[in-house]
Amino acid sequence: MILSRRHALLGGLSATLPLAAAQAAMPPSGKPAPAFYRMKVGDIELTAISDGYGVYPKIDGFVRNAPSDAVSHALAESFEPSDRVVIPFTTLVVNTGGKLVLLDTGNGDLGAPTSGTWMENFRAAGFTPEAVDMVIFSHLHGDHINGLRLKDGTQRFPQAEIKMPAKEAAFWMSEENRAKAAPGMMAGNFAGVERVFKPIMKNVTLFDWDREVAPGVIAVGAPGHTPGHTMFAIASGSTHFLAVSDITNNTALFVRNPDWAVMFDTDPEIARVTRHRVLDMAATEKLHVGFYHAPFPANGFITRDGLTRYNLIPTPWVNPA
Amino acid sequence: MILSRRHALLGGLSATLPLAAAQAAMPPSGKPAPAFYRMKVGDIELTAISDGYGVYPKIDGFVRNAPSDAVSHALAESFEPSDRVVIPFTTLVVNTGGKLVLLDTGNGDLGAPTSGTWMENFRAAGFTPEAVDMVIFSHLHGDHINGLRLKDGTQRFPQAEIKMPAKEAAFWMSEENRAKAAPGMMAGNFAGVERVFKPIMKNVTLFDWDREVAPGVIAVGAPGHTPGHTMFAIASGSTHFLAVSDITNNTALFVRNPDWAVMFDTDPEIARVTRHRVLDMAATEKLHVGFYHAPFPANGFITRDGLTRYNLIPTPWVNPA
Numbered sequence: 001m002i003l004s005r006r007h008a009l010l011g012g013l014s015a016t017l018p019l020a021a022a023q024a025a026m027p028p029s030g031k032p033a034p035a036f037y038r039m040k041v042g043d044i045e046l047t048a049i050s051d052g053y054g055v056y057p058k059i060d061g062f063v064r065n066a067p068s069d070a071v072s073h074a075l076a077e078s079f080e081p082s083d084r085v086v087i088p089f090t091t092l093v094v095n096t097g098g099k100l101v102l103l104d105t106g107n108g109d110l111g112a113p114t115s116g117t118w119m120e121n122f123r124a125a126g127f128t129p130e131a132v133d134m135v136i137f138s139h140l141h142g143d144h145i146n147g148l149r150l151k152d153g154t155q156r157f158p159q160a161e162i163k164m165p166a167k168e169a170a171f172w173m174s175e176e177n178r179a180k181a182a183p184g185m186m187a188g189n190f191a192g193v194e195r196v197f198k199p200i201m202k203n204v205t206l207f208d209w210d211r212e213v214a215p216g217v218i219a220v221g222a223p224g225h226t227p228g229h230t231m232f233a234i235a236s237g238s239t240h241f242l243a244v245s246d247i248t249n250n251t252a253l254f255v256r257n258p259d260w261a262v263m264f265d266t267d268p269e270i271a272r273v274t275r276h277r278v279l280d281m282a283a284t285e286k287l288h289v290g291f292y293h294a295p296f297p298a299n300g301f302i303t304r305d306g307l308t309r310y311n312l313i314p315t316p317w318v319n320p321a
Numbered sequence: 322m323i324l325s326r327r328h329a330l331l332g333g334l335s336a337t338l339p340l341a342a343a344q345a346a347m348p349p350s351g352k353p354a355p356a357f358y359r360m361k362v363g364d365i366e367l368t369a370i371s372d373g374y375g376v377y378p379k380i381d382g383f384v385r386n387a388p389s390d391a392v393s394h395a396l397a398e399s400f401e402p403s404d405r406v407v408i409p410f411t412t413l414v415v416n417t418g419g420k421l422v423l424l425d426t427g428n429g430d431l432g433a434p435t436s437g438t439w440m441e442n443f444r445a446a447g448f449t450p451e452a453v454d455m456v457i458f459s460h461l462h463g464d465h466i467n468g469l470r471l472k473d474g475t476q477r478f479p480q481a482e483i484k485m486p487a488k489e490a491a492f493w494m495s496e497e498n499r500a501k502a503a504p505g506m507m508a509g510n511f512a513g514v515e516r517v518f519k520p521i522m523k524n525v526t527l528f529d530w531d532r533e534v535a536p537g538v539i540a541v542g543a544p545g546h547t548p549g550h551t552m553f554a555i556a557s558g559s560t561h562f563l564a565v566s567d568i569t570n571n572t573a574l575f576v577r578n579p580d581w582a583v584m585f586d587t588d589p590e591i592a593r594v595t596r597h598r599v600l601d602m603a604a605t606e607k608l609h610v611g612f613y614h615a616p617f618p619a620n621g622f623i624t625r626d627g628l629t630r631y632n633l634i635p636t637p638w639v640n641p642a
Contacts, residue, residue: 026421028366029447030359035639038353045349050639079607079622079634088639100347126350286400295637301400313400314635316616318356318371318409 034124035117037297037317039288042236044096044216047125050296051089051106051118051147058084063253064261064268071253071260078252085250089115089143090298092243092290093125094234096215099133102157103217103232103243104292105147118147119156132157136213137164138245138292139226140172141264142192149196163213166206167221167228171266173201185264222247222278224271225264231278241299243290247271247278251294255279255302255312279310288315355445356438358618358638360609363557365417365537368446371617372410372427372439372468379405384574385582385589392574392581399573406571410436410464411619413564413611414446415555417536420454423478424538424553424564425613426468439468440477453478457534458485459566459613460547461493462585463513470517484534487527488542488549494522506585543568543599545592546585552599562620563603564611568596572615576600576623576633600631609636 035050059068062085072082080086089111094101106118119129135157137144148162149155171177172193181187197204207213209221209230218233225246232243248254249262258275261268282289282302290299291312300314356371380389383406393403401407410432415422427439440450456478458465469483470476492498493514502508518525528534530542530551539554546567553564569575570583579596582589603610603623611620612633621635 026416026448026452028416028418029368030366031447032359032639033357033445034354036354037638038351045351047350053639077624079636088637095347095349097349124354126352127347131347296639303398314637315400316409316635317358317638318353318374318617 035121035296036125037299038125039241039299039315040239041216041234041241041288042239044094044234044236046234046241046290047093047095047127048290048297048299049091049093049106049118049121049125050298051091051111051121051143052115053086053088054107054112054115054143056085056087062263064263064265066257066260074253074256075250078256080250080252085253087250087293088295088298089118090290090292090294090296091118091147092232093122093127094214094217096217099214100127100131101134101136101214101217102132102160103136104138104144104245105135105156107143108146108148108156109150110146111143115143129156130159132160134161134163134214136207136217136219136232137162137168137230138232138243139229140164140168140193140197141189141226141246144292145196146192149200153199155200161205162200162203163205163207165219165228165230166208167223168226168230169204169206169228171227173197222274224267224269224274226266229271229274241288241290242278242282243292244278244282245292247275248291249293251291251312255310256305258310259308276308283310356442356617357446358620359446360562360620360636361560362537362555362562362609363560365415365555365557367555367562367611368414368416368448369611369618369620370412370414370427370439370442370446371619372412372432372442372464373436374407374409375428375433375436375464377406377408383584385584385586387578387581395574395577396571399577401571401573406574408571408614409616409619410439411611411613411615411617412439412468413553414443414448415535415538417538420535421448421452422455422457422535422538423453423481424457425459425465425566426456426477428464429467429469429477430471431467432464436464450477451480453481455482455484455535457528457538457540457553458483458489459552459564460550461485461489461514461518462510462547462567465613466517467513470521474520476521482526483521483524484526484528486540486549486551487529488544489547489551490525490527490549492548494518543595545588545590545595547587550592550595562609562611563599564613565599565603566613568592568599569612570614572612572633576631577626578630580629597629604631 037048039046059071063071076082092103107115178190213219216236220231222229222231234241265271283304303311358369360367380392384392397403413424428436499511530540534540537557541552543550543552555562586592604625624632
């Protein structure tokens, strides 16, 4: 109604009024705000750091068990582009008071051209790579590990202790598994793990699930996406946060449709069961949750939509105190 | 499940493991990212600028026609505090290519202590007050106009042409209306308009609805909140944006429940009809809309929830190109 009125109006105006010529007194800036986001969990300070996003350039094949038109429709329903899939990347910095801890490291210089903004955002948030005491990985996919060591071998966090789930190490560092990996994505994952970790594996600590891996940070098993895929439960006082890592890829697809399986899951059926279990718990306990692949700032709350679907209610950028 | 496991685990651990003492290698920063947000509407660059938020300290009375427990429940459903109402403030900067235009100015130095962050965010976005060519007001409430002139009389945008809806000027500058204003809020609004505009009214231009008030910006009538309350339809090429101003206060309350009337509306029934009309159009036409009182970045898309309720789907912070 307004828009058609507007068109009629502008049609009328253009005959009589010269519109102001573009003088460009102030050129458009384009530059977005630095993408870091602070949260308090009791005495712990969390900072979400964006590493930008990747784009899977088509719909076909992205979801293993849903027709492409249903996938396009789900994206359009969330006002995302419906002819491709946008995959945001968000890591977490945990300042425990005593330790500065990274949960995953982003794509480094090996990701999509629309990614790789991590270091700029990390520095904008007031951090330096030299201050990082510990890096803890949720799993060993390239978009989580490549930020640890750049293409030229530079180790980005020279002071940091490095930790990974024991089950991830066992899977990705097995010569037997590597030998039987399908060419393409799986073989590439094995090569990527070797690139990042082989020269430094002697310095890596392995951890089991249900252990405290940093003060206030518990590793929680969430297998399926990969065999050792891990979430992090962060707690201080009576406040909790659950970093659910890759229990979903794009949240418009997989929070809304938890029975759908993304192409990247090692075991789609186990991943599906894990996804339902975690989303159900998040909704029931009204947990504050953070995703690795949700739109930045990539955290919020889960609500139910019927028996088998969920919504992600994102937190506002400017948090009430 | 995880949380109870965690408690058991930590209980066990505390008996055996000393947790790391707080060494505070890096103290918590606390400082959030500057709250500005860029959008492109064709060739026009929009920048949302946060002026922080206010807090109405109780529930009683905030919604004229709903019981307090229903209001609290609606806030809790959106994971907002349920014993008070958070009211975010967001203005828009429109760079038309030729003109730098402000839509409203925020609270200046007369708002709540949690507001008043506008100038810091505006400068962080790369703007200077001297570069502003035009200020256009949606209506004349204090949280929209006080940023134009500070308490000490300083005019913040010395080069700017100032425009307001003719119907707003007629209402708020009428001595007759002022004489019959109820003490308290309404009388305060009249005094606020006098404070800001009386010394500079000779420099103010009035505009009617359905006119282009800046290149690509059309003033659209949306009465009820105030008699001359105005939205702005922004268009360039085939791209549109509708700044809906105060057709709602807190969106968790009034997008979800458009029949509810906020205490600040001059004519609640006209405001209710306007709110339904605009939300209905936004949902039908899938318009990109910006609110003055939504959580920052305060823009997104409207979807229907049944026949008389709506949802606001916020845009992500990091926009896909």
